[in-house]
Amino acid sequence: MKPSASGVAAVRLALPILAATLAAFGGLLTGGVLYYRDISLLHRPVRQVIRAIWHSGHLPLMDPAMDGGRHLLANPNYRVLHPTALLDCFLGLDQAFAVATVLQVFLAGWGLALLLRRQGASLAAARLGGLAFALSGPLLSLGNLPNLLGGVAWVPWILLAGLAARARPLTGLPLASLLAAVPLLAGGLESWGAAMVILAISALLSTERSRGLLAVGAMALGSMLLAAVQILPALSLLRGSERGLGFRASQIFYWSLEPARFLEALVPGLWGQPADPARWWGGARFDSGVPLILSAYLGATVLSLAIPGLLVLLPRRRAGRTTAISADGVAQDLRHLLIASGVTGAGLIFLALGRYNPLLSMGSDLPLAGALLRYPERLLSLVALPVAVAAAVGWQSMTRAGEMRRILRAAGPGLLLVAALLAGVILYTLSGGVPLAPELTAGRRAAAAVALRGTAGTALVGVVLLGACLWMAGRRGTRHLAGACAAGVVALDLLVAGVGINPAAExxxxxxxxxxxxxxxxxxxxxxxxxxxxxxxxxxxxxxxxxxxxxxxxxxxxxxxxxxxxxxxxxxxxxxxxxxxxxxxxxxxxxxxxxxxxxxxxxxxxxxxxxxxxxxxxxxxxxxxxxxxxxxxxxxxxxxxxRQTAAPRLAVVPHATYLGDLQAEGVMADLLEKLADPALDPRGEVFITAPTGVSVLGTWPVGEGAVTMRSDTPVGLLLEVELPGPGLLVVRDTFTAGWRVEVNGDPQEIVRTDMAWRGVVLPRGRHEVRFIYTQPGLLPGAFLSGLGLVLIVGLPAAGACRRRRSAVQAATA
Incomplete structure (x- = not known):
């Protein structure tokens, strides 16, 4: 009988993972705040302005301050529509960041534990797998990359709901589609894609392939429909932003996965602590001095279990010969999950190598689709999931019979290989060397060797303690404690290595x-x-x-x-x-x-x-x-x-020269030359570029017109303008799709002015000018998402009505 994740079992899985997650972010419990890198540089200030716009009663469509206007809702990296944004309604700014980070890391581990349990893993194996994923270096590294965390953390829940939907499509597909839409709301296309690939491979391995693939396809379409309110505005932003120009290979493959980091997956702190400049000696190896994913450490103890877990997939030997590791005791569904996640993980590593992969870096330029591979190292955060699954399978396969000799034979390859590599690193540091380190001064090299010897030694101690837990699993009197012992050793191994990944400041x-x-x-x-x-x-x-x-x-x-x-x-x-x-x-x-x-x-x-x-x-x-x-x-x-010579944000000018369509040959170069010409005063003459247009040649002196601000909101401007003759109103705010203007209540054309700003041609006299912003793609996206919600509610309701009608007909027959 397949084990089920009952309420009691779910709680028993949740408690240790929650405790370990809180320990990983202990600095937040003492009043600290997350600040490192993207938190303070981008996400915290942007979240602040989003909160302020919500509180002012407007949709956070546009940030009027940054660079004259920057899109908010259309940019999925800002997570305006992500479920974690709801925390802003109840918590302060820093508290919302902290709770969102800790909650999602916990949900990632708990979700994988429930998934493993559903697929046939024992309670001990499921708990161990959940801890291995939640505390892995790549996942903890997402604490300062909340846009990536908003996708990766939900992958186990997508898999859990997707597998349930395959068994009961009518009732399961709505929830599965809803969960699968969450990564798309944070721009996590890689997380969404990885989940869909795992589910598709699992369906191919099952006995009901057609039904399974149909369920995955319906789930993918349903999730995109639900996330249309984010997808369509994002596509509009893509077409009109720098991203729409495409990327060169050097831009796409920036932050590629350095092959040397495969050793870091086994040895914690191979190059020190990237968040602490005083204890980081690997800067010369990485783009921008630090890797995107701060830690690639998957756990020496976890890898010791994952190796025998992967050996389960080897073909069984001929009859008459026994093997220490076999598929006996590993449920078929769990085996399929291991295969599907393992194949997906291998593909992710292939892509994550980026410029170090000769099959990916063949050309000097890549098309726009290559932007999906930008910063390929970020895919490493998803690789921790198949490794955690393999570790859970390894524990399950080794401890199923409880025979000491079989356990030791099965565990031997993983424990010995990992221990030998760690011992080799320790011996190398004893000679004063630091493996794979860039050029260092003698003093810094000596300090690095001491620090690395300490972290590698700690990992080696963890491997020895894991061996003791496996020994306990082979003894009758201690067998029931072995699973908890292994989970504790794995958690301590990862927690010690994770210190400093998410520093908290006052x-x-x-x-x-x-x-x-x-x-x-x-x-x-x-x-x-x-x-x-x-x-x-x-x-x-x-x-x-x-x-x-x-x-x-x-x-x-x-x-x-x-x-x-x-x-x-x-x-x-x-x-x-x-x-x-x-x-x-x-x-x-x-x-x-x-x-x-x-x-x-x-x-x-x-x-x-x-x-x-x-x-x-x-x-x-x-x-x-x-x-x-x-x-x-x-x-x-x-x-x-x-700067006394700066042009004002709002101005009226008598002269505006029409240069032609910006896409026409030579117009761009001509415009750039004129914009930088010191002889041309921007307060008296500006330049218009558009498919069609005419120059404005007013004769009145510069400075005689007047502009008065009546209202200024993130989604609109109300101005009162007075001109002594024909002229151009210049608003040095972003020229982008979605803006429209009304002059005295009548629609008017907005012209692109000085490359980046908005302008309106006006006749002589006094005018009321109103600029109004509507996010392109938002209304059709909201319609499609609403339609998706109706279908989510309607499908289960229709199924319930059909079952009730069938029951009535059967009762009256």
């Missing part, structure tokens, strides 16, 4: 920027929204700077946090997400390529009223010493420079 560190915004507002004047020019790079953090300080003064941190949290906009901002509208992207490229007076002119056209840097030179105009010391007591002096 909340005060994240609150050191308000004075910067207050100072700029005071200098600029009340009621204005000045913009900052992109920030110069700060000095590289040294060992003397306390951990966490970088979140207060790094270039990207200020660039995102000042506009998002304090209402100050930016211009020409570097876009790590590559989701900026194309006009903003090309304007930024023009700024980067220019120099001297030409660069200053591009900044003028971008309405950059302030420039922020960290170069405290004599030619700069720093903020007051007291203010700098208050904001950054442990960091370099912050320098602010007021």
């Amino acid at each position: 909340r005060e560190i994240l609150e050191e920027v308000p004075a910067a915004a207050d100072h700029i507002r005071t200098r600029e004047g009340a009621g204005t929204t000045p913009r900052l020019l992109r920030l110069a790079e700060p000095p590289v953090p040294g060992e003397s700077i306390p951990p966490g300080v970088e979140v207060a003064w790094s270039r990207r941190s200020l660039a995102y946090r000042i506009p998002e949290e304090f209402g100050l906009g930016t211009s020409l901002q570097s876009d790590v997400d590559r989701s900026a509208p194309l006009g903003n992207y090309f304007l930024r490229r023009a700024y980067e390529k220019a120099a001297g007076a030409r660069r200053e002119r591009v900044a003028d056209r971008a309405a950059a009223a302030w420039e922020v840097s960290f170069a405290a030179g004599t030619d700069a105009v720093p903020a007051t010493a007291d203010w700098a010391a208050t904001v950054f007591p442990r960091a370099p002096v912050l320098v602010l420079r007021r």
Whole structure:
């Protein structure tokens, strides 16, 4: 009889996984906040502005501060529609981040444990597999990549619901489709695809192949239908953003899986702790100095069990000869899960190698579809799942009979191989060497050798303790404790190795920027929204700077946090997400390529009223010493420079030259040349590019027109404009699909102005101009998602009615 995940068994599986997950994020329990890398650089400030827009009564469609306007809901990386966004309704900003991270890591482990139990694993094997997945280095590394975690953590639940839907399609498919839609709401196409592939392979291995494949297809279509409210706006954003241009091979294969990291899967801390510069010596091996997935450690104890788990799949030997490992005692469904997840994991590794895979890196340029492989190392986060499944199968197959000799023979290959590799690393460090490390100074190499010897030694101790647990499984008196012992050893192995992956900082560190915004507002004047020019790079953090300080003064941190949290906009901002509208992207490229007076002119056209840097030179105009010391007591002096020649955000100009269609040959080059021309004043003349249009040749002097702001919201502007003659209203906010304008209540055409901004041609007189934003794809996407919800409710209801009708007919027959 197949074991079932009953309520009691589910709780027994949940409790140890929950306790281990809380231990992995212990810093949050003592009042710390997640801050490392993408949390403070991108996701925390963006989430802050999303919360503020929700509270103002608007849909978070557009962030008006970042670079003149940046899409929010359309970008799945921001997770506006993800289930974890509901936490913002009940918790504060940092609490919501912490709960979402811990909850999803726990759900990932618990979901896999329930899946293993459903497929025939023992309670001990299921618990061990759940812990191995939840505490694995790749999954814990997603604590600072919440957009990836929002997809990977839901894969076990998709598999659990998908397998149930295969048995009962009418009642199971709605829930399976709903769960499968969750990764798509976070842009987790790789997580969604991996789940669908595992389910498809499982269906092919089953006796009811056609029925299983139909269920997977229906589930895939249903999930895409439900997620259409996110998919269609995202496709619209893709077409009109930098991502729509495609990527070069060097961009796609940035952060490819370094082959040397296969050893890191076995040896924790092979290159130190990437979140701590003082204890990280592998920077020269990786793009940007640290890997995308901070830890590839899958667990020495886990791999010791996964090896015999994979050996279960070997063909059985000829009759008359016995084997220590056989498929006996491993349920067929569990075996199918191992095969399906293993094949999928191998495919993920193949893709994750990126530029190190000669079959993927053959061309210098790749088409747009190649963007799906961008940052291929991120696929490593899904590889932990098949390894955890193999470890659970290994424990199940070795301990099924309880015979000491068979257990030791089965466990021997895995334990000896892993122990030998760890011992080899330890011996190598005793000679003063550090395997696979870049060039290091003598002192740093010695310190690295000591640290690595400690982590490898700890992992080796875990393997020895696991051997003791297997010995307990072969003894009658201790057999019932062996499973709990193994789970504890695996958890300790992974928890010790996971220290430092998700560092937590004091909340005060994240609150050191308000004075910067207050100072700029005071200098600029009340009621204005000045913009900052992109920030110069700060000095590289040294060992003397306390951990966490970088979140207060790094270039990207200020660039995102000042506009998002304090209402100050930016211009020409570097876009790590590559989701900026194309006009903003090309304007930024023009700024980067220019120099001297030409660069200053591009900044003028971008309405950059302030420039922020960290170069405290004599030619700069720093903020007051007291203010700098208050904001950054442990960091370099912050320098602010007021740019008097910057064009205003709102203006009317008498002259606007029509250059032609931006797609036509030569128009782009001509426009870029004119945008950087120091002789052309952006306050008096701008340039229009459109498929059709005419130049505006007003004769009135510059400065005589007037623009008054009546209303400014994330989804609209209401302006009162007065012109002494024909002219052009220029709003230096993002030109992107979805905006429309009404002049005195009548629709009018928006023209692209100076590459990136919006403009409206107006006649002489006073006008009321209203800009209104509607997210492209949102309404049809919402309709399709609503239709999907109706089907989800309707299918079970129809099935229940049909069964009730059949029962009535049978009773009256």
